[in-house]
Amino acid sequence: xxxxxxxxxxxxxxxxxxxxxxxxxxxxxxxxxxxxxxxxxxxxxxxxxxxxxxxxxxxxxxxxxxxxxxxxxxxxxxxxxxxxxxxxxxxxxxxxxxxxxxxxxxxxxxxxxxxxxxxxxxxxxxxxxxxxxxxxxxxxxxxxxxxxxxxxxxxxxxxxxxxxxxxxxxxxxxxxxxxxxxxxxxxxxxxxxxxxxxxxxxxxxxxxxxxxxxxxxxxxxxxxxxxxxxxxxxxxxxxxxxxxxxxxxxxxxxxxxxxxxxxxxxxxxxxxxxxxxxxxxxxxxxxxxxxxxxxxxxxxxxxxxxxxxxxxxxxxxxxxxxxxxxxxxxxxxxxxxxxxxxxxxxxxxxxxxxxxxxxxxxxxxxxxxxxxxxxxxxxxxxxxxxxxxxxxxxxxxxxxxxxxxxxxxxx
Amino acid sequence: xxxxxxxxxxxxxxxxxxxxxxxxxxxxxxxxxxxxxxxxxxxxxxxxxxxxxxxxxxxxxxxxxxxxxxxxxxxxxxxxxxxxxxxxxxxxxxxxxxxxxxxxxxxxxxxxxxxxxxxxxxxxxxxxxxxxxxxxxxxxxxxxxxxxxxxxxxxxxxxxxxxxxxxxxxxxxxxxxxxxxxxxxxxxxxxxxxxxxxxxxxxxxxxxxxxxxxxxxxxxxxxxxxxxxxxxxxxxxxxxxxxxxxxxxxxxxxxxxxxxxxxxxxxxxxxxxxxxxxxxxxxxxxxxx
Numbered sequence: 001x002x003x004x005x006x007x008x009x010x011x012x013x014x015x016x017x018x019x020x021x022x023x024x025x026x027x028x029x030x031x032x033x034x035x036x037x038x039x040x041x042x043x044x045x046x047x048x049x050x051x052x053x054x055x056x057x058x059x060x061x062x063x064x065x066x067x068x069x070x071x072x073x074x075x076x077x078x079x080x081x082x083x084x085x086x087x088x089x090x091x092x093x094x095x096x097x098x099x100x101x102x103x104x105x106x107x108x109x110x111x112x113x114x115x116x117x118x119x120x121x122x123x124x125x126x127x128x129x130x131x132x133x134x135x136x137x138x139x140x141x142x143x144x145x146x147x148x149x150x151x152x153x154x155x156x157x158x159x160x161x162x163x164x165x166x167x168x169x170x171x172x173x174x175x176x177x178x179x180x181x182x183x184x185x186x187x188x189x190x191x192x193x194x195x196x197x198x199x200x201x202x203x204x205x206x207x208x209x210x211x212x213x214x215x216x217x218x219x220x221x222x223x224x225x226x227x228x229x230x231x232x233x234x235x236x237x238x239x240x241x242x243x244x245x246x247x248x249x250x251x252x253x254x255x256x257x258x259x260x261x262x263x264x265x266x267x268x269x270x271x272x273x274x275x276x277x278x279x280x281x282x283x284x285x286x287x288x289x290x291x292x293x294x295x296x297x298x299x300x301x302x303x304x305x306x307x308x309x310x311x312x313x314x315x316x317x318x319x320x321x322x323x324x325x326x327x328x329x330x331x332x333x334x335x336x337x338x339x340x341x342x343x344x345x346x347x348x349x350x351x352x353x354x355x356x357x358x359x360x361x362x363x364x365x366x367x368x369x370x371x372x373x374x375x376x377x378x379x380x381x382x383x384x385x386x387x388x389x390x391x392x393x394x395x396x397x398x399x400x401x402x403x404x405x406x407x408x409x410x411x
Numbered sequence: 412x413x414x415x416x417x418x419x420x421x422x423x424x425x426x427x428x429x430x431x432x433x434x435x436x437x438x439x440x441x442x443x444x445x446x447x448x449x450x451x452x453x454x455x456x457x458x459x460x461x462x463x464x465x466x467x468x469x470x471x472x473x474x475x476x477x478x479x480x481x482x483x484x485x486x487x488x489x490x491x492x493x494x495x496x497x498x499x500x501x502x503x504x505x506x507x508x509x510x511x512x513x514x515x516x517x518x519x520x521x522x523x524x525x526x527x528x529x530x531x532x533x534x535x536x537x538x539x540x541x542x543x544x545x546x547x548x549x550x551x552x553x554x555x556x557x558x559x560x561x562x563x564x565x566x567x568x569x570x571x572x573x574x575x576x577x578x579x580x581x582x583x584x585x586x587x588x589x590x591x592x593x594x595x596x597x598x599x600x601x602x603x604x605x606x607x608x609x610x611x612x613x614x615x616x617x618x619x620x621x622x623x624x625x626x627x628x629x630x631x632x633x634x635x636x637x638x639x640x641x642x643x644x645x646x647x648x649x650x651x652x653x654x655x656x657x658x659x660x661x662x663x664x665x666x667x668x669x670x671x672x673x674x675x676x677x678x679x680x681x682x683x684x685x686x687x688x689x690x691x692x693x694x695x696x697x698x699x700x
Contacts, residue, residue: 041627044527181672209671214622214631217421217549218666218674225414238529241623245531248538249549249621250421271531275538408538 029339031067031332033058034079034097036118037109041085042211045237045267046317047110050133051080052310053321054107057329059309060295067329070336079103083114091117098125104341105332105349107325110317112136112154112184119147126343128350130328132321136183140370146350147371150320150327150362151284152378154184154260155191158282160380161232161258162195164392168403172229172255176205178219178243179234179260185211188260188282189234196232204228211239216246224252237262244272244279248408255404256280258380266312269386276383278405283381285316285362286390288398295326296361323362330358413545418667419660420546426659427556432614432632433639434562434651435607441646442583442603443499445506449514450636451629453483453608455521457615458624465532472532472620473554479616480609487608492601499600514629521626532619555617562610563652569606570648579603583646638682644692653693657681 035054038047058076061067066075079101083090090109097103098121106122108115108131115134122129123146131139135151151157165172175196179189186208196203204226209219220243223231231254233243240262247257256278262268263281287303296302302322306314314322331352337345357375358365364375380392382401391401436450457479464470464478490513498505540549570576581589582599590596618624639658643650661681662674691697 040522040527044522044627045529045625048527207671209666210675212631212675213666213671214635215421215425215662215666217425218418218663219671221414221417221421222667238623238625241529241531245538245621245623249540249552250417250547251540251542267528267530271529271533273533275533 030075030077031105031339031341032077032079032101032103033105033107034081034101034103035107035109036081036083036090036093036097036114038085038090038111038114039080039082042238043085043111043114043236046133046265047082047085049265049315049318050108050110050321053132053314053318054078054080054325056306056309056318057295057322057325061329067332069333069338072338074339083109083118085111085114087113087117090114091121094118094121095125098122098127102340104339105328105346107321107328108132108134108149110134112139112187113182115139116183119144122146126346126350128328128346128353130324130353132319132324133317134184135372136187138183138187140372144371145354148324148327148353148367148373149371150324150365150373150376151317152374152376153372154187155194157284157378158188158191158232158258158260159195160378160392161260161280161282162192162199162201164258164280164380164401165199165201165230167392167394168256168401173202174204174228175201175230175232176223176226176228176254177203177232177234178205178207178209178223180211180213180236180239181208182211182236185234185236185239185260187234189232191260192232192234192258201230208234211236216242217250220246220250220252224250229255231257233257233259235259235262237265237268240268240279240281241271244275248275251408253405253407253409257405258282261317263383264315264317264381264388266315269383269388273386274411277385277411278402279383280391280401281381281383281388283316283379283388283390284376285319286379286381286388286396286398287313288390289363289379289396291359291361291363293326293358293360295329296322299361302361319362323360323365326360327353327356327358327365331356414667416546418663420548421667422660422663423656424549424552424556424659425663426656427559428552428614428618428655429635429639429659430652430655431555431559431562431617432611433636433643433655434559434566434648435609435611435614436633436636437640437643437646437648437651438566438610439604439607440640441648442579443495443600444503445495445499445510446503446637447607448507448510448633449517449629450611451632451634452514452517452521453487453611454615454618454632455624455626455629456486456517457483457612458619458622458628459521459525459626460612461616461619462530462532462624465534472534472616476613476616479612483612484605484609486612488601488605490608491604492597495604496597496600514633518627518629525626527625527627529623529625531623534620537620549621551617551620555614558613558617559652559655562613563649566606566610566648575599575602638678641682641697642685642693644694644697647692647694647696650692650694650697657693
């Protein structure tokens with residue numbers, strides 16, 4: 001009898017324990033936010049930047065106790081799954097986050113191919129997805145309602161790199177465009193062409209090559225032979241690094257070389273050192289721009305605090321990703337949504353994001369009907385004395401562009 | 412004409428690079444019949460060794476070559492002696508699986524330790540080149556070309572003129588008979604693998620001075636090495652030079668005169684044709700069955 005009573009007592013105690021801990025758990029409600037992102041493979045380096053940016057935002061908000069909704073604070077818990085730079089995997093893991101892990105909200109990872117696949121899943125399950133690191137035009141041509149991007153479209157992103165010719169003297173006349181053949185970089189190449197024609201630049205060569213191409217010297221020799229004033233490259237980090245190495249090896253010195261992406265990643269200057277001087281790159285953000293918000297502070301403060309945390313300055317994609325997370329947070333706060341987030345909340349969230357006009361440290365975030373950030377002027381930056389400086393448009397420039405590029409032999 | 416000469420020069424130099432990192436693959440296949448799938452990882456390890464010595468201790472990349480040689484020799488020797496040797500007599504599929512597993516282990520350990528960052532070894536003389544009447548010759552690639560020639564010549568000498576070399580050749584021709592003649596097969600295999608790894612590591616060290624390196628760079632190198640060795644003749648070491656040069660020149664001329672996108676496709680078309688028309692490789696001295 002004594003034993004039986006002991007067992008019953010134990011069972012009751014256990015039940016109490018379960019109920020009470022459950023009570024504690026539900027008392028500590030939090031926003032569970034997930035995203036699939038390339039942490040290894042071709043875009044592993046870039047994908048890790050996005051991860052750093054989201055962690056930066058989450059730590060900042062959690063340090064204040066979480067996202068404040070109706071006077072109460074809810075911490076943020078981030079879950080990231082590595083898609084190994086494979087778009088199909090990104091779709092699979094996005095679905096897993098939504099259906100199995102049942103996260104409250106999701107965010108976008110790095111790269112147009114991955115985000116293209118992941119956002120299709122998000123659309124299906126009515127999860128708003130804001131990306132700060134994908135900008136291929138195709139992403140915005142699907143009639144999606146739940147896809148948003150703090151970046152502009154890829155073809156427009158490179159506009160600053162081309163329009164800079166308006167302030168160069170003597171004015172360049174000819175240009176060559178090369179790029180790797182994946183979605184973002186090939187669109188960047190199209191963008192170069194579009195704006196070069198508008199600026200009266202004659203395109204003497206246009207070629208896309210496989211991203212797996214090991215040796216760039218042979219293609220660069222062909223471009224060098226045509227002697228263009230300008231070289232525009234549709235690139236990611238690795239393509240940009242290989243192009244600069246190849247140009248030096250075959251002694252190809254156009255008057256200016258511009259990249260769609262790569263030089264703004266800190267590794268570019270760190271690795272190439274002096275060889276990175278004069279390189280121009282597209283950017284959507286620079287720390288000297290006069291923007292600010294209550295969470296991150298001014299653009300410059302964001303830049304400095306980021307440096308304190310990671311020992312390096314942020315790339316514009318990181319700024320755009322952090323701003324995306326902030327835009328989502330602002331919409332949640334405005335609507336008074338609390339976790340767990342239900343489907344009707346997410347529908348309201350989508351509608352709110354379409355209405356949103358938000359000032360952030362990154363600039364104004366205003367999503368158009370297609371989800372692309374409409375309120376964002378593309379800028380061009382240049383490596384000068386080992387630092388990236390904003391050189392175009394003139395109103396926002398920190399320095400005048402160095403032009404023409406000093407030939408390799410004279411450096 | 413100048414464009415043609417420049418493209419040809421680029422192709423020859425690229426071919427030299429291919430040959431330098433493929434010779435070890437050919438040697439290992441020729442003697443043991445092992446298709447080594449972690450070959451590219453040995454290129455990567457050589458490259459990273461140079462990168463770290465250069466970055467942390469400012470050692471000139473060329474001075475790291477001996478260390479790269481000995482470190483990779485040791486790695487190759489030990490892996491063969493204690494791991495691969497267990498499956499040397501098993502069907503080829505088993506050695507594919509085993510070397511594929513080692514490829515994954517090395518690549519992912521490197522990724523974990525060194526992260527996915529892209530790195531370059533940029534020295535004060537990076538990108539320096541000679542101008543030969545308008546044809547530009549980058550010195551670092553010329554050095555790799557020289558290494559390829561030295562490696563092939565050295566291996567030829569070693570295999571034909573030394574005791575150890577003759578033991579390796581005898582083992583490759585008839586393992587049983589070599590054993591009867593007193594050749595220590597286990598030792599010979601380990602030496603061969605170590606040697607193959609060592610020259611591959613040295614090639615990797617040189618490659619780090621003009622290519623971008625990262626932990627997962629290996630597999631494309633293994634694939635190219637495989638193509639080079641099939642073109643030149645499986646198991647025929649000087650064939651790596653012919654295979655490399657042909658591949659380099661074809662790829663370069665394609666990129667210059669047609670389209671860079673076609674150079675990859677043409678590589679495999681070439682491989683396909685050679686396998687049908689000359690299965691023993693361009694020089695006709697490879698192992699066919």
